[in-house]
Amino acid sequence: MPQDHAPDPSRHSHWRPLRLLQASMDADIARLYAEKRIDGLKPSFVMELLRLHATGPMTITELAESVGRTHSALSQKVSAMRAAGWVRTVAGEDARSKKVTLTDKARDIVGRLAAEWRATEAAIAEIEAEIPYPLTRVVTDIEQALERKSFHDRIAEKLAQDPAWE
Numbered sequence: 569m570p571q572d573h574a575p576d577p578s579r580h581s582h583w584r585p586l587r588l589l590q591a592s593m594d595a596d597i598a599r600l601y602a603e604k605r606i607d608g609l610k611p612s613f614v615m616e617l618l619r620l621h622a623t624g625p626m627t628i629t630e631l632a633e634s635v636g637r638t639h640s641a642l643s644q645k646v647s648a649m650r651a652a653g654w655v656r657t658v659a660g661e662d663a664r665s666k667k668v669t670l671t672d673k674a675r676d677i678v679g680r681l682a683a684e685w686r687a688t689e690a691a692i693a694e695i696e697a698e699i700p701y702p703l704t705r706v707v708t709d710i711e712q713a714l715e716r717k718s719f720h721d722r723i724a725e726k727l728a729q730d731p732a733w734e
Contacts, residue, residue, distance in 0.1 A: 600684060606677055608652040614681050616645065617654060617670065621678045625667035627660060 597611040619634050620626065626634065632642035646668055649655045654674045657666040670678070696702035727733040 597684065597688065604680065606680070609654070609677075610648075610652075613645070613649050613652075613654060614685060616642070616649065617674055617678060618681055618685060620655065620668060620670050621675070621682075625658065625669040627665055627667055631668055 594611045601609045615635050628642050628646055629639055632639045655668050656671055658669050660667045
């Protein structure tokens, strides 16, 4: 006897095209790294590496605040960057604290990373000049809408109307 399946709500997504676009753009950046034989570098590491280069060693908390991420997210990222050889942790001012610092491997390529960051920003500005509604404006408009009503509250309202959530 055939089993009845519920319709799959994941077949429709407003977010998926944006996620796929970001993944495609990150893959293009990663391809540039591969062309320069910069192995093991993820585009998602670059902001933190540049920040550490500009400011010097920081605790995970300081680095997280500096780049607008949670301590937990940055802790996981630092672990991945440490495993890839881009950062290491050193003793902080007291015995309880540790600072994240660049390795020689990271210092050797940080100039290239800064060049890539500038080129990427210039390419995005170029794209924004070609389209009628720039992404930076979309982000600002979404942020303003979320100031009026949070994403959490918007989702909670929809869930309150859905008996499956109960």
